[in-house]
Amino acid sequence: MTSIESPAESPQFAETEAFLQAIRDRVGQVVVGQDVVVERVLIALLTGGHLLLQGVPGLAKTLLVAAVSKTVHLEFARIQFTIDLLPSDILGSEILDQRSHEFRTRKGPIFTNLLLADEINRAAPKVQSALLEAMQERKVTIGNETFRLPAPFLVIATQNPVEQAGTFELPEAQLDRFMLLHRLRYLEPRQEKEVLRRNAQLGIRRDESGGAVARTEFDVLEQEPVGGPEDLARAMEQVQQVHVSDTFLEHVVEIVDRTRRHPQLELGASPRAGISLLKAARARALIRGRNYVVPEDLFDLAEDVILHRIRPSYEALAEGRSGLQILEEILAEVSAS
């Protein structure tokens, strides 16, 4: 059987599994009911892929990313994308030092471990492409000098699906740079009740001057991380040791190929989609405590990995078919053929 072989010495996943579980538990203390999103953020962290979160405002996207960065002791930066944002506002620029009469490089907020690009579709296309280029190449050129971005480097971008006026929709080629596009959904009533209950207990915080301010969820984030970049790097190495069977590769190829042959799809999944599916499945297997991937990983991740990379044809849209319906149809066919 030809397959991506794991090392002869079987990896000890227990320590890593405990580290990842600790991250999930810590994040779960402040973010309620977003287990899947937390898992997707971890998958992105472990694979070095980038994550696009699509959802209405108020679903704790920023809180989630801030919590993950503090839990793993990563540098965190947030950029609110607006129409007047310039590429240099993200990447950095050269400024003239009046005293020395020399140009000095001022690095932008992109030089961080975890970058939250809030409402990425509100910025002009040149800003989007500047960020996406840096995301792919993991280096930035300012003036004549090229700087490598820190490792790990992960962009978690968000976009709001309802307020589309004055936005610049990311084209498929740009969306393809994101390994995962996860669509956030509203909480279930039980989870919503828990959010309210926790919020009601936050209380008031007094500062040194005696002034009072209402505490937010950000105030209850524990400062002590459960691990550091070293633990994360070890986990990333272990993702590479997760065994991928030839049978699993066949499943991946079958799904990707079917998106390209489907008559109602104008644009099928790219080769990068298959690679992303494989990477994400390995990370998910590690998070779930397995040292090998199974079809469940594939089917669970297919929507987040593939849906933003396919485009239904005009005829399919005219018939009222959505990309999700077509993808579900393909997955149903694959899992029964």
Place this chain on the structure above:
Amino acid sequence: MTRALIVLVTLVLAAAAPCQRADQRTAKVGARARIEQLVLPGPELAARPISDTTKDPIVLRVLATWPHGVADDGTEMHRYDLEWVGLEPGEFDLASWLVLKSGADVAGLPTIGVTVESVLGWDDIEPNEPADGSLPELGGYRSLLFGLGLLWALFGVAAFVWIARRRGDSGDQAGDAARPRSLADRLRPRVEAALRGELGGSERAELERLLLGHWRQRLGLSDVPAAAALAALRAHPEAGALLRALEQWLHSPEGAADADVEALLRPYRDVRDEGQE
């Protein structure tokens, strides 16, 4: 002597020049005609503006006007150069197309009669004989279109029949192979091949998908999204056990060698579709 002769001729010609003024009172339809140095009593006159609505038979234009002194009765006089065009045959009075400069009608003008003649007689409506030309194409334009359309239709029908026959032939050759087979029909040979240890990589993947499909069908999960269906299968006592064993065999790095394929797949040797059970 010669110089004196030239001066004399020049003076004679100069004296004779006013006598050569145009006075075209007759013209063909559409042709321009001029009446020059026409002296009319009264204040300065102008041509009546051309109307868009009335179809005047005469178009009159005043080319130039000069004062011409005072008549014996004290009335001022003017001298005019006129150009006129007749648009209909007949006799007309150009005075009818003159008005005061202010646009008001003028009375008491002498008649300026003109005659517009037609080249053709008033009852001459016969067209000219057509010039000799080449013979028209056979059948004309409509016949040509009809012929081309008929040809196109015949060709189209012939092509349709030919394609249909070809498809029919290939369909016959494909025979039963093209007929969709049931899930059980496809599963059985794969299970048999697996038991014999003859499954390749792609066939193992197909076997796994067929077994998933079999259980989705059996538990009524065919219409459930694939991810949710798989989670439900794993939670099912019988299907879950099979899936975990199957995953151990097909996906685990340790499980490939020591998997009991015989025990795993024996229940699916004689599997039938749900409707056939």
